[in-house]
Amino acid sequence: MQYRFRDYLFDCQQYLLQQNGQVINLNEKPARLLSMFILNSGKVLSKAEILQEIWPDRVVTDQVIFQNISHLRALLGDDAIKTYSKRGYQWQLDLESVYESCDEASLYKNCATLLRFFKTSFKKYVTIVLAVFIIASGFLFPQLGDINTPTESVFKFNQAQTEAVNLDFITEKNVLVSTQSVFDSPYHSWENLTSENTELVVAIRWYPLSKGGVLRFLIQGAQRSWHDYIEAGSKESALSEMSTLLQSLGKTQYFNHKRQHLVLAELALLSEQATIGPLVARQKIQLLLASKQLRQASALVAMQLSADNSTFYKGLLLLQQARIFMDNDQWDQATESINTALSIFNDLQIEHLQARALIESSWLHFVDSAFVKAMQALNKGAAKARVAREPLTEVEAHLIQSFLASKAGREDLMQTQRSLARELLTIHQLLDVHHLELTYNKAWSASEEEDALVYYRQILDTPYSQQFEKRFYSAADFLRSSAINHRQWQLAALSVKDWQRQSYQYLGMAITAFARESFQRATEFAEMAFQQAMVNQHQVDALDAALLILRIHREAPNIKSASRYRDFISKSATNRWQSINRGILSELELGPIDLE
Known part of the structure; x- marks a missing residue:
């Protein structure tokens, strides 16, 4: 017997699970457990019943049941199996019995039988065979006639061959990777x-809408990527x-520049081209947001929102705006932006963007001390990501839930x-490399510094x-702070890495020198950090360097232009930066700055 639920089809006899026609690998024990749940969907199954059915000849602990149920939940959704405290587990999803299968294997088998029959009775059955073939081809090759199938392609090209990148080149998948x-x-x-720094890798995917659709793209080069969307009336x-x-x-060096100011200069030239102007503006917003230049980013978002945008593009801009507000601790404004963006993506039924908006909204609930609402938003976000087949987004939702649970004292959750x-x-x-997020989650949730x-x-x-730049920098920050607190100077020096931007390296050396009361060296490194950060437009590095210089000046007055750094701060x-450094700012008599 086969059963259909959501976009899955499960054969309880063959233990075969399919999702949208694709076979999902499932080991024997989870498969048998899934079969047991489905065949007893109206019953709460006790742990003893499960152990007797799935592990009849083995002595195993309750943890084995939990692990296998966790595996099924990760695959099918948290809401697929419900836990009843001290009673057991029960299947929750609606089931539809499927009595006849029209999968590809049976079609091939039937076609082979018909072909043998065709050889013995050619004239009599030719019409029947042709009819069956036409019908079968509709099952076997649905992509030929399904206009709703997303267009997907991955290709690469050398920037020296720009003129070759035409419509035919884009639509011909020339790289064997998904x-x-x-x-x-x-x-x-x-x-x-790739084998050369001048090569770019591009991935595209088409999402059909009620009118036209959206082309999602990602371009990756040696130093940076560009991820955005193009809405149009047709593919x-x-x-x-x-x-x-x-x-x-x-024709630019956008993907090869390391320095932010050179990248922004390239974008300034590109923005003059009317056809790609809005794309360039959204990318510039992303860069400004990443470097914490929140005022400039906020102004550019406001300018783009005031333009004549489609509903979809408005949703993208509101997502960016919400992120800017959140980074600046402007939670009420962030809530308004994210709710409007979510409403737009709900109406358009673009699941992966719905998932993104829901995950962002969870932080707003967390700040508002609404733990249950935050977890509900993340559950919905994980479900949307699962439907959209965005595994990393689903992983992100569960890891944030793990972090929030740790802060709420829910160790089990x-x-x-x-x-x-x-x-x-x-x-x-x-x-x-994606397991690094698990490691970061453990560090984030740890209650003890040593852990x-x-x-x-x-x-x-x-x-x-x-891809995980923020995680690496956070780890370096923590290692340096811990080493300085324990006066482990050699360990503090090890927090400076070759991959770090130069302003951050100088800043790390300045902080360590200041802690060792080597004020002259601290001043030299801090001033170099400030200069590099200003040139490369790394706002937080510049603010941290300026604050450190003022702290050094308080301990050993030797800076002639201290007012310059006060004015810069x-x-x-930003509100977030002020909140983090509130104590030091108060000591230096630098009052709060209203950025609302």
Whole structure:
């Protein structure tokens, strides 16, 4: 007997699980457990019943049941199986019995039988065979006639061959790698697929809407990536605009520049091209947000929102605006932006963007001390990510749930959510580097400094990845602070790494020198950090360096232009940065700055 639930089909006799026609690998024990739940869907199954049915000849603990149920939940959704305290577990999803199967294997078998029959009775049955073939082809090759199937392609090209990037080139998949793997691991994909720094890897996917659709794209180069969307009335129009963007980018050094100010200069030139102007503006917002230049980012978002945008583009801009507000501790404004964006993506039924908006909204509930609402938003976000087949987004939702549970003192829930995330990484066979998020979650949730330090050291021992830049910098921050607190100067020096931007390296050396009361060296390093940060437009590095210089000046007055750094802080400090440094600012008599 076969049963259908959501987009899954499960054969309880063959223990075969399919999702949208694709076979999902399922080991024997989880498969038998799934069969047991489905065949007893109206019953709460006790642990004793499960053990007797699935492990009749073995002595195992209750933890084995929990692990296998966690595996099924990670695959099918948290809401698939409900736990009844001290009673057992029960299947929760609606089931539809399927009595006849029309899968590809049976179609091939039937076609083979008909062909043998065809050889013996050619004239009599030719019409029947042709009819069956036509019908079968509709099952076997649905992509030929299904206009709703998303267009997916992955290709690479050398920037020296920009003119070759036309519509035909884009639509011809010329790289043997999945689109989702590039979305999930862009820099790793680029490293594996290219041999020269001037090569770009591009992944595209088309999402049909009620009118037209949206082309999602990711471009990865040696130093940076570009991830955005193009809305158009047809695939052809979107791909044509994509071709224009690639040809324009191919003539620049945007993907090869290391320094932020050079990248922004390239974008300034590109923004003059009317056809790609809005794309360039959204990318500039992303860069400004990443470097914490929140005032400039906020102004640019407001300018774009005031323009004549489609509903979809408004949703994207509101997501960016919400992130800016959140980074500046403007929670009420962030809530308004994220709720409007979520409403837009709900109406358009774009699941992966619904998931993104729901995950962002969970932080707003957390700040508002609404733990249950935060967890509910994350559950919904994980479900949407699962439908959209975005495994990393689903993993992210579970890891945030794990963190929130740790802060709420829910150790059991923290471990459960972390286990679900680990299961998803295994099920989807994601790269080892993605397990770094699990390590970061453990460090983030650790209650003791020593425990957190172990995990942060593991992160720093991992080969650096652009994709997880924030995690690596957070680990370096924690290691340096811990080493300084324990006056372990050699360990503090080890927190400076080759992959770090130069302003951050100078800043780390300045902080360590200040802690050792080597004020002259601290001043020299801090001033170099400030200069580098200003040139490369790294706002937080510049603010941290300016604050350190003022602290050094208080201990050993030797800076002639201290007012310069005071003025910079007064003009540039964000709410979040002020909150983090409130105590030091108060000591230096630098009052709060209203950035609302």
